[in-house]
Amino acid sequence: MGKQLKITETVLRDANQSQIATRLERADFADILETMDQAGYYSLECWGGATFDSCLRYLNEDPWDRLRFIRSKVKNTKLQMLLRGQNLLGYKHYSDDTVRAFVRKSVENGIDIIRIFDALNDPMNMATAIDECLKAGGHAQGAICYTISPIHTFESYVKLAKRLADMGCNSICIKDMAGIISPKNAYDLVSAIKKEVDLPVVLHTHDTTGLGAMSLLKAAEAGADGFDTAISIFSGGTAQPSTESMVYTLEEMGYDTGVDMKVTKKINDHFKPVQAKFLKNGGLNPSVLTTKIDALNYQIPGGMLSNLISQLTQMNQLNRLDEVLVETPNVRKDMGYPPLVTPMSQMVGAQAVSNVLLGERYKSVSKEVKAYMRGEYGKAPGELSQELMKIALGDEKPYEGRYDDLLEPEIPGAKAYLGDLAESEEDVLSYVAFPQQAEKYLKDRADAKALKVSYTIQEAE
Ligand code: CO
Numbered sequence: 412m413g414k415q416l417k418i419t420e421t422v423l424r425d426a427n428q429s430q431i432a433t434r435l436e437r438a439d440f441a442d443i444l445e446t447m448d449q450a451g452y453y454s455l456e457c458w459g460g461a462t463f464d465s466c467l468r469y470l471n472e473d474p475w476d477r478l479r480f481i482r483s484k485v486k487n488t489k490l491q492m493l494l495r496g497q498n499l500l501g502y503k504h505y506s507d508d509t510v511r512a513f514v515r516k517s518v519e520n521g522i523d524i525i526r527i528f529d530a531l532n533d534p535m536n537m538a539t540a541i542d543e544c545l546k547a548g549g550h551a552q553g554a555i556c557y558t559i560s561p562i563h564t565f566e567s568y569v570k571l572a573k574r575l576a577d578m579g580c581n582s583i584c585i586k587d588m589a590g591i592i593s594p595k596n597a598y599d600l601v602s603a604i605k606k607e608v609d610l611p612v613v614l615h616t617h618d619t620t621g622l623g624a625m626s627l628l629k630a631a632e633a634g635a636d637g638f639d640t641a642i643s644i645f646s647g648g649t650a651q652p653s654t655e656s657m658v659y660t661l662e663e664m665g666y667d668t669g670v671d672m673k674v675t676k677k678i679n680d681h682f683k684p685v686q687a688k689f690l691k692n693g694g695l696n697p698s699v700l701t702t703k704i705d706a707l708n709y710q711i712p713g714g715m716l717s718n719l720i721s722q723l724t725q726m727n728q729l730n731r732l733d734e735v736l737v738e739t740p741n742v743r744k745d746m747g748y749p750p751l752v753t754p755m756s757q758m759v760g761a762q763a764v765s766n767v768l769l770g771e772r773y774k775s776v777s778k779e780v781k782a783y784m785r786g787e788y789g790k791a792p793g794e795l796s797q798e799l800m801k802i803a804l805g806d807e808k809p810y811e812g813r814y815d816d817l818l819e820p821e822i823p824g825a826k827a828y829l830g831d832l833a834e835s836e837e838d839v840l841s842y843v844a845f846p847q848q849a850e851k852y853l854k855d856r857a858d859a860k861a862l863k864v865s866y867t868i869q870e871a872e
Contacts, residue, residue, distance in 0.1 A: 417453030417637035426641035444484035459492030482521030528554035533789035553580035558750035589712035590619030611636035747791030786810035
């Protein structure tokens with residue numbers, strides 16, 4: 412038997428998020444979960460990322476209940492989630508009590524593996540989540556956001572991998588959210604980390620620039636222990652490379668993935684009509700399926716580029732795009748080269764647009780950039796421009812220590828505010844994570860129940 416390669420299927424989370432804006436409803440996958448459990452996947456990435464927000468905001472589903480349902484059908488395969496460190500599943504830093512309770516409840520409700528990352532690759536923003544995951548008995552996977560900049564050297568990534576190992580992580584993920592890692596860099600980076608860190612290494616990439624499958628193959632040759640792939644009908648483009656194609660290739664080359672292609676066929680057959688439905692209702696825009704090479708030319712993620720284009724189009728300023736694309740790396744440099752992943756990609760892009768359209772750099776500095784310069788998002792990877800610091804903060808001094816230490820506990824206040832509306836600690840956590848969406852969901856749920864009770868009373872009359 413050849414070297415084992417663990418396959419993580421992403422159709423329920425990342426492929427769902429990347430191709431159809433996280434709109435898979437429970438009914439779209441409920442009937443195939445037991446089959447998915449038989450496929451031989453190492454894990455199913457099925458929760459976290461945008462799924463939580465989407466359940467409350469668009470799908471009228473309780474995200475915790477979705478997780479428990481998946482767990483009830485998937486008894487053997489590990490369940491995996493993506494967590495934005497101290498940002499949990501949101502866009503701001505939460506207090507430590509929230510992070511600990513959220514992580515603990517995720518494990519209690521069925522998650523086995525938590526992939527934890529931070530947009531700045533600041534280990535202090537990941538520490539609380541990693542610690543609590545391990546205490547709760549979960550597998551903590553420390554993720555390194557892959558980006559390209561003068562300060563993001565292989566040495567810096569290896570150093571972070573070592574730090575994550577020291578913090579107790581059970582495995583390391585190279586998280587290439589933009590799909591810009593090249594086959595050669597995938598090979599070299601996996602080799603470099605494997606040489607220094609005695610933990611399984613997983614490569615996560617997207618097929619946006621068409622490099623995905625090649626990079627996975629080179630990572631396998633360098634000794635990677637696992638990959639993320641998506642069932643073929645939901646693979647490619649902005650999603651992951653196809654599960655079946657990778658399994659076919661790897662098995663032929665003597666690797667052992669454990670994945671049964673007879674079962675993946677059933678899974679793919681199940682998702683074919685689901686994909687057709689999203690194509691028909693416009694939920695799946697075919698343009699996400701094509702190869703977008705711009706991310707390589709501009710070194711910015713495809714999603715960020717399309718956001719810039721739509722922002723400028725709305726303002727009737729699309730003719731300024733080239734100037735914005737020149738300004739974007741300058742802003743990023745001034746901000747110490749943050750990886751362009753949520754929420755940094757939005758922050759850098761919006762500031763570049765403002766610098767160009769107002770005709771003067773930093774004439775207006777956004778509230779978010781000010782908070783970032785103050786240290787509210789953690790430590791910048793590189794040096795911050797003193798000029799920008801002065802414009803953003805004036806005489807105010809940035810935080811020296813860990814900003815999260817200043818945050819007050821959030822759960823007691825939320826509990827008191829919700830009262831009877833919250834039926835569980837999970838409800839309280841939903842509210843702390845997404846106050847507006849969760850409150851609406853909880854109210855609708857209470858109304859539906861009240862209606863049911865009144866029907867029952869009428870029937871009894
Ligand atoms: Co991803």
